[in-house]
Amino acid sequence: MSRRWIVIAIPMLWLGIFFLLPFIEVARISLVDPAIARPPYTPLFEDGAFMGDLENYAFLLSDSLYINSYLSSIRIAAVSTVLALLVGYPMAYAIARAPEPRRTILLFLVILPFWTSFLLRVYAWIGLLKGNGVINNVLLWMGVIDEPLVMLQTDFAVYVGIVYTYLPFMILPLYATLVKLDESLMEASADLGASRASTFLRITLPLSLPGVVAGCMLVFIPAIGEYVIPALLGGPDTLMIGRVLWDEYFRNRDWPVASAVAIAMLLLIVLPILWMQKMQERA
Amino acid sequence: MxxxxxxxxxxxxxxxxxxxxxxxxxxxxxxxxxxxxxxxxxxxxxxxxxxxxxxxxxxxxxxxxxxxxxxxxxxxxxxxxxxxxxxxxxxxxxxxxxxxxxxxxxxxxxxxxxxxxxxxxxxxxxxxTTAIGYNVAKVTEALGEDAPVDSWALIFEPENMQKLADCGVSFLDAPTEMLPPAIKYLGGDPETTDPAEFEKAADLLLSVRPYVRYFHSSQYINDLANGDICVAVGFSGDVFIAQARAEEADNGVEIAYTIPEEGALSxxxxxxxxxxxxxxxxxxxxxxxxxxxxxxxxxxxxxxxxxxxxxxxxxxxxxxxxDPGIFPTPSAKENLWSAVPYDSRLDRTITRLWTTVKTGQ
Missing domain, CATH: 3.40.190.10 (Periplasmic binding protein-like II)
Incomplete structure (x- = not known):
């Protein structure tokens, strides 16, 4: 009994300290007004009276910027997730089907980039994509193009950055389900006259769905709130909620509205997650 | 513990x-x-x-x-x-x-x-000061010998910006640096706190916005030096750092800094x-x-x-x-303006206008 209690208590304590307490603090700030002071907002209780209100949340609804940037974040995250799935699935499949010594090496290669800082790897993409960067220079030298392609500071660069960064999170859960697939099922399917394509569509794909859903969640959720990649690779019109949050916090120094954006974003992201979780349970 | x-x-x-x-x-x-x-x-x-x-x-x-x-x-x-x-x-x-x-x-x-x-x-x-750094050869190539490098017209006139877009123009990602010059260019007072003036300035920036490569407050140093962009609104010393880096690299890029005749922020x-x-x-x-x-x-x-x-x-x-770009001449000094602090309401208006300028939203 007591041992089980400890097993549950540790993650609960972790969540309490690192999720719940900051969440309550941010929620508290979202109810007050900004001020020229340190810290730059008014107190929630003054002389024992409750001073908070929901004005900051009402403000979010009054300007289409916030809802547009939320929708745009979801769109960018969704497109990136689909691209990561299209790239990641064949890779995971190939790794899962590879003979043993090679499989370990391939898996290792997927994880290898984590040994370099995420920020450095995104910066490396600037060097690859920019006007007189590596890709443009090679294409110019080969005579494929006459003028450098504008790739950096576009949505394209953001997709490249997100897919590149989060690809391992797609591959690993896919690999985990694909490697457990019973080969005899595929042999049976072939024996019964199914083509390779229909074996894939009717046997492999449905059985790997839990991995697909897990991989998509691991890519989609962090991609929605992504700030660094759109800030470094995106153009000025790449509208994402992370950037709006930055503007509220740093530029307007309006911590209360910034907190309201953060809370609203958290609540709105929970909805797609719950939906995906339901999908996963069904799958 | x-x-x-x-x-x-x-x-x-x-x-x-x-x-x-x-x-x-x-x-x-x-x-x-x-x-x-x-x-x-x-x-x-x-x-x-x-x-x-x-x-x-x-x-x-x-x-x-x-x-x-x-x-x-x-x-x-x-x-x-x-x-x-x-x-x-x-x-x-x-x-x-x-x-x-x-x-x-x-x-x-x-x-x-x-x-x-x-x-x-x-x-x-x-x-x-905050004014304009540019790649001399590329700007001459795009706009000819009499390119208006001594005026904010260089970046506030769509026809100039259209020709410069290919070689790359960067703006500072800072509304308080970018909007007052636009107000001044339109004939207003750059030290104003009238929201209507800022709205007009934002409209001007929106008209040239399609030709802006990016908005950033430090990346232009390297990009100017490498020839990745040809015009940058930037801080005086940063443009000179770009100039020095281009000289060190000996890559044939010549960078100049100009305080337009309309004046600039000091x-x-x-x-x-x-x-x-x-x-x-x-x-x-x-x-x-x-x-x-x-x-x-x-x-x-x-x-x-x-x-x-x-x-x-x-x-x-x-x-x-x-160098008059670093220690301005007495006459240029007269046209310099300073930043006035805005109240939180104007701050919000300006940030919102800035988001509109950057994203079109």
Missing amino acids: KLRLALTLSTALVASPLAAQEVLNIYNWSDYIAEDTIEKFEAETGIEVNYDVYDSNEVLEAKMLAGNSGYDLVVPTSDFFQRQNAAGVYQPLDKSKLPNLVNMDADLMKAAAAYDPDNAHSVIYMWG WYDLLAIPADAPNPDAAHKFINFVMDPQITADITNYVWYANANEASMPLVDEEIKS
């Missing part, structure tokens, strides 16, 4: 007098100090310096307003300083610890006192000590050290920003002293 922590703390307390290493934490703009300044200070005082950098006032301000930043010395720009000072962020300077104050230019310190009455909390570190970066600085004593020592004529001259000679240290001027390179 608690016991362990207490033990660690007490060992640290016992150990510190033995180590006797005083530490000074400085938070300054990127690329904004001579290569040997810190080294010389450490050698002279025996104080160990931790030196961190930022590239926007907003980042500094968030840390200052949150408090307990751990920094002993920071370098806010005048208008940001004024607001932070009103929030009680900075402590008054102990001028008895700053004998080198006598070296400072009285006129410039008086001008800076508009932001900090009696210069009670701050000393000018460097000052400069600003002061101020050395200030946060109220909760752990080591204000060392910060005073550093401020006094920087005001040494040789040290300030070394910094100006390296970063190409104008200083406000009269005694250092004989030690500043002739090339820098005579």
Whole structure:
């Protein structure tokens, strides 16, 4: 009994300290007004009276910027997730089907980039994509193009950055389900006259769905709130909620509205997650 | 757990007098100090310096307003300083610890006192302007020999921007730097606080927005130097850093800095000590050290920003002293304007306009 209690208590304590307490603090700030002071907002209780209100949340609804940037974040995250799935699935499949010594090496290669800082790897993409960067220079030298392609500071660069960064999170859960697939099922399917394509569509794909859903969640959720990649690779019109949050916090120094954006974003992201979780349970 | 922590703390307390290493934490703009300044200070005082950098006032301000930043010395720009000072962020300077104050230019310190009455909390570190840096060859190629490089028309006229778009134009990601020149170009007062003026300025920027490669406040230094962009609205010294890097690389890129005839924003970066600085004593020592004529001259000679240290001027390179982009001529000085702090309502309007300019939303 007591041992089980400890097993549950540790993650609960972790969540309490690192999720719940900051969440309550941010929620508290979202109810007050900004001020020229340190810290730059008014107190929630003054002389024992409750001073908070929901004005900051009402403000979010009054300007289409916030809802547009939320929708745009979801769109960018969704497109990136689909691209990561299209790239990641064949890779995971190939790794899962590879003979043993090679499989370990391939898996290792997927994880290898984590040994370099995420920020450095995104910066490396600037060097690859920019006007007189590596890709443009090679294409110019080969005579494929006459003028450098504008790739950096576009949505394209953001997709490249997100897919590149989060690809391992797609591959690993896919690999985990694909490697457990019973080969005899595929042999049976072939024996019964199914083509390779229909074996894939009717046997492999449905059985790997839990991995697909897990991989998509691991890519989609962090991609929605992504700030660094759109800030470094995106153009000025790449509208994402992370950037709006930055503007509220740093530029307007309006911590209360910034907190309201953060809370609203958290609540709105929970909805797609719950939906995906339901999908996963069904799958 | 608690016991362990207490033990660690007490060992640290016992150990510190033995180590006797005083530490000074400085938070300054990127690329904004001579290569040997810190080294010389450490050698002279025996104080160990931790030196961190930022590239926007907003980042500094968030840390200052949150408090307990751990920094002993920071370098806010005048208008940001004024607001932070009103929030009680900075402590008054102990001028008895700053004998080198006598070296400072009285006129410039008086001008800076508009932001900090009696210069009670701050000393000018460097000052400069925000105007246009450009790649001479590429701009001539795009717009011909008589390209309007001495006017904001270069970047505020869509027909010019259209021709420059291919070689790349960058704007600062800072509405308070970008909107006032647009107001001035439209014939208004760049020091206005009238929201309607800002809206007109935003419309002007929207008309050239399709031709802007990106909005960023430091990336243009490298991109100008490499020839990745050909025009940048930027801080004077940063453009000169780009110029120097292009010369070093010997890549055939020639960069020039121009203060348009309509005028430009002038600003002061101020050395200030946060109220909760752990080591204000060392910060005073550093401020006094920087005001040494040789040290300030070394910094100006390296970063190409104008200083406000009269005694250092004989030690500043002739090339820098005579450059009107760095030390503007008296007539150009008349057209310079300064940043006025905005109330939170205007701030929000301006940020919102800026988002519209950047995203079209």
